[in-house]
Amino acid sequence: MPKPEVLTPQAADFPQWYQDVLAKAELAETGPVRGTMVIRPYGYAMWEKMQAEMDARIKAAGVRNAYFPLFIPESYFRREAEHVEGFSPELAIVTHGGGKKLEEPVVVRPTSETVIDAFMAKWVQSYRDLPLLLNQWANVVRWEMRPRLFLRGTEFLWQEGHTAHATEQDAHRFALKVLNDIYADFMVEILAIPVVLGRKTQRERFAGATTTWTAEAMMRDGKALQMGTSHELGQGFAKAFGITFSDEEGRQSLCWQTSWGASTRLMGALVMAHGDDQGLRLPPRVAPVQVVVLAVRTQDGAGEAAAGIAESLRRAGHRVELDTRTDLSWGRRVVGWELRGAPVRLEVGPRDLAEGKVVLCRRDSNSKVPVALGQVDAEVARALEEAQSALLSEARRYLEDHTSSVASLEEAEEAAQTGFGVLAGSALAGDSGEATLNEAGVTIRALQRKDGSLPGTYEDLSDLVAVVARAY
Amino acid sequence: MPKPEVLTPQAADFPQWYQDVLAKAELAETGPVRGTMVIRPYGYAMWEKMQAEMDARIKAAGVRNAYFPLFIPESYFRREAEHVEGFSPELAIVTHGGGKKLEEPVVVRPTSETVIDAFMAKWVQSYRDLPLLLNQWANVVRWEMRPRLFLRGTEFLWQEGHTAHATEQDAHRFALKVLNDIYADFMVEILAIPVVLGRKTQRERFAGATTTWTAEAMMRDGKALQMGTSHELGQGFAKAFGITFSDEEGRQSLCWQTSWGASTRLMGALVMAHGDDQGLRLPPRVAPVQVVVLAVRTQDGAGEAAAGIAESLRRAGHRVELDTRTDLSWGRRVVGWELRGAPVRLEVGPRDLAEGKVVLCRRDSNSKVPVALGQVDAEVARALEEAQSALLSEARRYLEDHTSSVASLEEAEEAAQTGFGVLAGSALAGDSGEATLNEAGVTIRALQRKDGSLPGTYEDLSDLVAVVARAY
Numbered sequence: 001m002p003k004p005e006v007l008t009p010q011a012a013d014f015p016q017w018y019q020d021v022l023a024k025a026e027l028a029e030t031g032p033v034r035g036t037m038v039i040r041p042y043g044y045a046m047w048e049k050m051q052a053e054m055d056a057r058i059k060a061a062g063v064r065n066a067y068f069p070l071f072i073p074e075s076y077f078r079r080e081a082e083h084v085e086g087f088s089p090e091l092a093i094v095t096h097g098g099g100k101k102l103e104e105p106v107v108v109r110p111t112s113e114t115v116i117d118a119f120m121a122k123w124v125q126s127y128r129d130l131p132l133l134l135n136q137w138a139n140v141v142r143w144e145m146r147p148r149l150f151l152r153g154t155e156f157l158w159q160e161g162h163t164a165h166a167t168e169q170d171a172h173r174f175a176l177k178v179l180n181d182i183y184a185d186f187m188v189e190i191l192a193i194p195v196v197l198g199r200k201t202q203r204e205r206f207a208g209a210t211t212t213w214t215a216e217a218m219m220r221d222g223k224a225l226q227m228g229t230s231h232e233l234g235q236g237f238a239k240a241f242g243i244t245f246s247d248e249e250g251r252q253s254l255c256w257q258t259s260w261g262a263s264t265r266l267m268g269a270l271v272m273a274h275g276d277d278q279g280l281r282l283p284p285r286v287a288p289v290q291v292v293v294l295a296v297r298t299q300d301g302a303g304e305a306a307a308g309i310a311e312s313l314r315r316a317g318h319r320v321e322l323d324t325r326t327d328l329s330w331g332r333r334v335v336g337w338e339l340r341g342a343p344v345r346l347e348v349g350p351r352d353l354a355e356g357k358v359v360l361c362r363r364d365s366n367s368k369v370p371v372a373l374g375q376v377d378a379e380v381a382r383a384l385e386e387a388q389s390a391l392l393s394e395a396r397r398y399l400e401d402h403t404s405s406v407a408s409l410e411e412a413e414e415a416a417q418t419g420f421g422v423l424a425g426s427a428l429a430g431d432s433g434e435a436t437l438n439e440a441g442v443t444i445r446a447l448q449r450k451d452g453s454l455p456g457t458y459e460d461l462s463d464l465v466a467v468v469a470r471a472y
Numbered sequence: 473m474p475k476p477e478v479l480t481p482q483a484a485d486f487p488q489w490y491q492d493v494l495a496k497a498e499l500a501e502t503g504p505v506r507g508t509m510v511i512r513p514y515g516y517a518m519w520e521k522m523q524a525e526m527d528a529r530i531k532a533a534g535v536r537n538a539y540f541p542l543f544i545p546e547s548y549f550r551r552e553a554e555h556v557e558g559f560s561p562e563l564a565i566v567t568h569g570g571g572k573k574l575e576e577p578v579v580v581r582p583t584s585e586t587v588i589d590a591f592m593a594k595w596v597q598s599y600r601d602l603p604l605l606l607n608q609w610a611n612v613v614r615w616e617m618r619p620r621l622f623l624r625g626t627e628f629l630w631q632e633g634h635t636a637h638a639t640e641q642d643a644h645r646f647a648l649k650v651l652n653d654i655y656a657d658f659m660v661e662i663l664a665i666p667v668v669l670g671r672k673t674q675r676e677r678f679a680g681a682t683t684t685w686t687a688e689a690m691m692r693d694g695k696a697l698q699m700g701t702s703h704e705l706g707q708g709f710a711k712a713f714g715i716t717f718s719d720e721e722g723r724q725s726l727c728w729q730t731s732w733g734a735s736t737r738l739m740g741a742l743v744m745a746h747g748d749d750q751g752l753r754l755p756p757r758v759a760p761v762q763v764v765v766l767a768v769r770t771q772d773g774a775g776e777a778a779a780g781i782a783e784s785l786r787r788a789g790h791r792v793e794l795d796t797r798t799d800l801s802w803g804r805r806v807v808g809w810e811l812r813g814a815p816v817r818l819e820v821g822p823r824d825l826a827e828g829k830v831v832l833c834r835r836d837s838n839s840k841v842p843v844a845l846g847q848v849d850a851e852v853a854r855a856l857e858e859a860q861s862a863l864l865s866e867a868r869r870y871l872e873d874h875t876s877s878v879a880s881l882e883e884a885e886e887a888a889q890t891g892f893g894v895l896a897g898s899a900l901a902g903d904s905g906e907a908t909l910n911e912a913g914v915t916i917r918a919l920q921r922k923d924g925s926l927p928g929t930y931e932d933l934s935d936l937v938a939v940v941a942r943a944y
Contacts, residue, residue: 029591031540031587032541032544032545032548033541033543033544033545033578036541036542036543037541038539038540038541038591039538039539039540040538041536041537041538041606043814044536044537044538044539045536047539048537063519064513064516064517065513065516066510066511066512066513066518067505067510067511067521067629068503068510068518069504069505069508069509069510069520069624069627070508070542070580070611070613070627071503071508071613071627072505072506073504073565074793075504088571089570089571090570091491091567091568091569091570091571092543092566092569092570093566093567093568094564094565094566094580095565095566095567095568096560096564096565096567096577097563097564097565097615097626098561098563098564098615099560099561099563099615105568106505107540108566108580115503117499117820118504119510138611139542139610139611141542141543143569143570143571144570145570152539154543154569155541155542157544157649180584189842226557236587255492275559393719412865451750
């Protein structure tokens with residue numbers, strides 16, 4: 001019997017499939033103010049796992065968490081010219097507070113360089129205070145005319161790191177450490193999403209940065225999603241806010257800075273990089289429910305057996321949910337857990353129990369195998385490990401299969417209809433080639449060396465390749 | 473040699489002492505927009521520990537975390553009459569977004585009943601959906617004319633729980649469960665701060681609540697600080713937002729609700745409930761650094777010994793910092809760690825090492841005892857446990873010593889100059905007695921039964937006592 005179709009198939013309408021999944025798996029809904037979102041408990045539990053994993057990596061890099069105000073004086077915002085130019089069209093402005101018109105309107109932070117730098121200027125005095133490595137978990141606001149849940153929103157949640165260094169080289173090294181050791185490691189090892197790392201073009205870089213480094217991933221419709229960016233800010237903000245230090249000889253110098261962020265956009269990535277026509281497929285390391293134990297019925301010992309299995313798996317350290325909702329139809333329960341992407345499902349029924357077994361179903365491969373009762377703990381542990389690596393392998397294969405070398409702008413546009421194109425930098429003919437691509441809705445996601453490795457900060461376009469795609 | 477005085481003594485000027493501690497222990501600073509704050513890394517690390525402990529209790533109560541938008545349409549806010557009346561004077565209003573004047577201004581959330589209830593109305597259909605137990609960790613904004621760091625701010629961080637129930641009794645039970653099992657347990661067991669639990673008077677209750685339950689603590693200047701409140705909302709918001717459910721017989725009914733919050737105000741409580749003239753005294757369970765290992769010098773094996781001790785303590789699961797900053801004066805290092813309130817300090821110097829020992833100093837009692845090298849792990853574990861309970865005992869004693877039974881409004885005002893007064897409810901002569909106290913800067917913090925236990929929701933004032941105090 002074919003399962004009822006709960007989602008628009010990906011092939012029919014990928015954006016509609018995405019909306020369907022978010023709604024039916026109860027991940028998120030749109031909020032009442034345009035572009036805002038409500039993250040529902042199941043979605044928020046995924047985000048909490050992501051936060052914990054990123055936070056551990058952020059702390060391991062020597063960064064300390066802090067919290068800076070939501071409201072920034074408009075005047076702060078105007079101090080760095082490129083920055084204000086980039087963000088002005090997206091700002092939300094508070095003009096009234098406590099029943100009165102404010103003397104100076106305040107900006108609701110779209111990002112926090114300006115306010116954090118004002119404090120770094122106070123805290124950094126000597127070379128001994130450097131590097132100063134800070135991060136905050138916060139909400140930010142960027143007024144969005146074409147919002148999409150998790151991908152582009154008026155308000156989103158993120159972490160934003162802000163650092164100050166004594167030398168350009170140290171800032172450079174740290175920006176790349178963030179890209180590699182925090183972002184790429186988390187995305188590959190936990191989210192099971194392979195990432196294309198590279199440098200942004202001048203057109204695509206962050207407003208106020210000298211260099212932007214990026215991690216890009218491919219969604220299952222062939223489009224790119226920017227997963228996280230790490231910026232070298234040079235000395236522009238340091239100059240605007242007066243972040244200076246005295247070196248060992250007592251000379252005053254401006255700091256070199258970085259900033260870097262990853263957001264609830266990663267929720268969208270997780271959905272679109274692994275999901276299929278049945279719904280989410282969550283990598284076990286980020287799944288709020290790793291194993292669901294379904295009692296086929298509660299009589300005849302199946303209820304007790306299911307509860308015992310769930311308890312044993314919990315003690316083994318897995319995140320387990322016991323589902324005894326036998327008042328719902330079996331099909332609806334199975335479809336529901338497939339939709340929510342629980343990596344392993346154990347079906348516990350009287351007939352199998354009589355034969356001393358249960359059925360283990362893997363969401364990633366849709367495989368179903370009988371498992372002897374004495375082997376459940378071991379087989380579940382193995383299934384979770386295998387599911388984690390299988391999803392990564394599958395996503396890697398998808399990325400490879402949908403990436404092609406191209407030799408001209410026309411071929412690049414063509415390749416971007418189904419995936420990524422890799423174009424020799426020399427074929428771009430500089431900024432005008434990029435502009436041509438942009439007009440066709442195609443952007444340069446990342447510049448890399450020809451072997452796929454990261455280029456230097458100033459390495460010339462003619463020695464590099466450009467990864468081009470349509471993007472979210 | 474007397475230690476240099478780094479802080480204004482508490483007895484000289486308690487509010488100035490508080491400001492000094494926040495600045496010198498690097499907990500927080502005021503932000504550029506009036507009433508906003510910057511939480512510095514050491515302070516934020518304390519908040520992260522508090523969050524983790526509260527969050528575990530919130531989840532253990534069956535509540536699920538979610539996230540709702542920062543921006544709330546002004547029209548939502550107007551739907552519950554008492555609520556809008558209570559919060560209107562404190563609202564921050566966004567009038568411009570994306571470079572344009574908004575058609576409908578939006579409110580920056582001061583609390584989230586209105587937006588959360590709009591979604592509960594969609595999600596609650598049947599009795600099977602109840603109770604619906606949600607919480608969010610978020611920033612909120614209440615325009616504040618007389619801000620004080622952590623205590624009253626234009627922006628602060630908090631958790632806000634919002635629940636919907638089928639019956640008034642279930643909502644009542646849950647509001648008290650929050651008060652007892654989440655708030656009081658966390659405050660006593662982790663923060664080592666004893667709390668006075670009770671019901672708020674009508675005057676003091678939350679705007680829109682039928683009953684507010686509170687946990688109040690005494691600071692070391694005898695003033696009260698409201699630590700957390702749990703509100704029964706009756707059916708007012710449910711009616712305003714249409715949160716109805718069909719019961720087992722298919723009849724439609726309005727839900728009964730609760731909401732409850734605790735905020736970064738608890739940071740202020742932690743400082744003022746335990747701190748002394750040398751600075752913070754942190755309970756080990758919430759201290760970012762539980763043990764600091766100070767190498768007196770790095771030569772003669774003291775540096776290696778200190779590092780070894782620190783590593784061993786880390787492996788034992790403690791939060792440890794190794795301090796080898798021998799370029800700073802010894803006095804400055806010791807004073808610095810006293811200021812930051814690290815519960816246990818180990819002084820590791822060549823002379824003691826030669827005798828096979830180190831010195832263990834406890835911050836709570838200022839005790840210093842030699843400890844044999846082989847006993848360090850065991851003695852540190854014991855010292856941390858003892859420090860945790862000693863701080864609670866001391867705070868309990870302080871609360872008892874500064875609480876007195878009073879027989880009239882005059883005596884109540886008098887008692888409130890140095891602590892809490894406990895006044896028979898009958899002596900209040902209803903609302904007019906409360907108004908008289910309020911004019912003298914004294915408020916009723918909590919109504920209790922005469923034996924100190926929680927009163928019923930509707931228990932009459934004449935059967936109760938009122939705990940009165942000056943308050944933050």
